[in-house]
Amino acid sequence: MKFDTKVVRAGISPDPSTGAIVPPIYQSATYVLEEIGKDKGYDYTRASNPTREILENNLAALDGGKYGICFSSGMAAVDSVMKILQSGDHVVCSDDVYGGVSRLYNNLIVNYEISFSYVNSSNPKEVEDAIQDNTKLIWIETPTNPLLKVTDLDAVGKIAKKHNILYGVDSTFSTPALLRPLEFGADIVQHSTTKYLSGHNQIIGGVLITNNDELNEKFKFIQKSVGAVPSPFDCWLTLLGIKTLSLRMHRHCENAQAIAEFLEAHNKVEKVTYPGLPSHSQHNIAKAQMDGFSGMISMELKGGIPAGTLLMNGLKLCSLAESLGAVETMITHPATMTHADVPKDERLARGLTDGMVRLSVGIEDKDDIIADLNQALDVI
Numbered sequence: 001m002k003f004d005t006k007v008v009r010a011g012i013s014p015d016p017s018t019g020a021i022v023p024p025i026y027q028s029a030t031y032v033l034e035e036i037g038k039d040k041g042y043d044y045t046r047a048s049n050p051t052r053e054i055l056e057n058n059l060a061a062l063d064g065g066k067y068g069i070c071f072s073s074g075m076a077a078v079d080s081v082m083k084i085l086q087s088g089d090h091v092v093c094s095d096d097v098y099g100g101v102s103r104l105y106n107n108l109i110v111n112y113e114i115s116f117s118y119v120n121s122s123n124p125k126e127v128e129d130a131i132q133d134n135t136k137l138i139w140i141e142t143p144t145n146p147l148l149k150v151t152d153l154d155a156v157g158k159i160a161k162k163h164n165i166l167y168g169v170d171s172t173f174s175t176p177a178l179l180r181p182l183e184f185g186a187d188i189v190q191h192s193t194t195k196y197l198s199g200h201n202q203i204i205g206g207v208l209i210t211n212n213d214e215l216n217e218k219f220k221f222i223q224k225s226v227g228a229v230p231s232p233f234d235c236w237l238t239l240l241g242i243k244t245l246s247l248r249m250h251r252h253c254e255n256a257q258a259i260a261e262f263l264e265a266h267n268k269v270e271k272v273t274y275p276g277l278p279s280h281s282q283h284n285i286a287k288a289q290m291d292g293f294s295g296m297i298s299m300e301l302k303g304g305i306p307a308g309t310l311l312m313n314g315l316k317l318c319s320l321a322e323s324l325g326a327v328e329t330m331i332t333h334p335a336t337m338t339h340a341d342v343p344k345d346e347r348l349a350r351g352l353t354d355g356m357v358r359l360s361v362g363i364e365d366k367d368d369i370i371a372d373l374n375q376a377l378d379v380i
Contacts, residue, residue, distance in 0.1 A: 157185025
């Protein structure tokens with residue numbers, strides 16, 4: 001089954017009771033047993049739910065995995081990966097991870113005596129050089145948020161295998177429509193289903209994908225024990241969003257390429273970062289391992305924060321909002337929004353300048369998006 005068919009059909013069958021082509025919303029907390037010790041596969045929705053199970057099977061198939069384990073947010077999924085580690089373990093992590101991830105690691109997970117080394121994972125040598133005797137996990141985000149660094153997943157996968165270390169990849173920006181990290185040796189793939197997978201700014205959710213039987217059992221136990229699970233309704237909405245994933249990602253990529261090229265040529269823009277531009281330092285790696293460059297753009301304006309403020313306040317079509325990966329074009333100022341909890345010295349050291357602006361390109365007509373950006377840039 002090819003990918004475009006999987007998004008519509010994988011793991012989904014007509015409802016056995018009614019023949020409904022759309023899976024039902026099993027909005028139930030509990031299930032009646034036939035007799036003591038005999039159920040119909042479900043006993044309590046925290047442990048399992050038919051609607052969630054359909055979504056988990058669908059998502060696993062899209063990434064080429066055996067197992068999908070859904071959570072109530074992308075951060076709940078990331079936190080669940082941390083729960084398979086033990087006190088004294090060490091993690092090598094991409095230095096430009098989402099601000100919520102670094103907040104989790106640096107303010108909470110360290111309290112359990114788990115340590116972290118942050119490296120520029122676009123240089124595989126830095127990843128290998130950071131490995132210690134107690135390193136148990138390599139955690140990669142690609143492309144990163146918001147600097148859009150790209151990691152050579154095959155190279156890092158070989159390093160992880162060489163040292164017998166678990167290898168996890170946050171592929172939220174790419175989605176399986178563009179990149180499937182299991183094909184490059186990853187043991188775990190994580191997505192925030194809030195973003196491109198659901199695609200409509202309607203739900204909060206996350207998922208872990210794996211082919212490893214032992215990891216699946218651990219994550220299912222964590223899912224059941226902690227209870228950070230998505231509601232049946234959110235699972236249903238996510239399933240509906242996934243059906244148009246291929247169509248949406250094609251439009252996101254097409255629009256972002258045109259807008260990145262427009263911005264790169266504009267005299268009020270200092271720098272544009274987009275993996276689809278030849279000027280991107282990892283353009284060739286992105287081209288080799290991805291089937292498109294996604295819809296995320298970062299840019300630095302001439303004039304720093306004042307210019308960025310004028311731009312964002314002057315937009316009429318693009319929405320000033322956190323989050324990303326939805327049908328609407330959204331613009332964000334990472335220093336004061338998504339990465340506000342990252343200490344300024346650390347943020348600047350990572351390249352997250354005060355004047356950086358992140359653009360999540362939607363699926364509107366690209367000419368309308370460009371016109372809106374152009375009129376806002378004109379007032380700077």
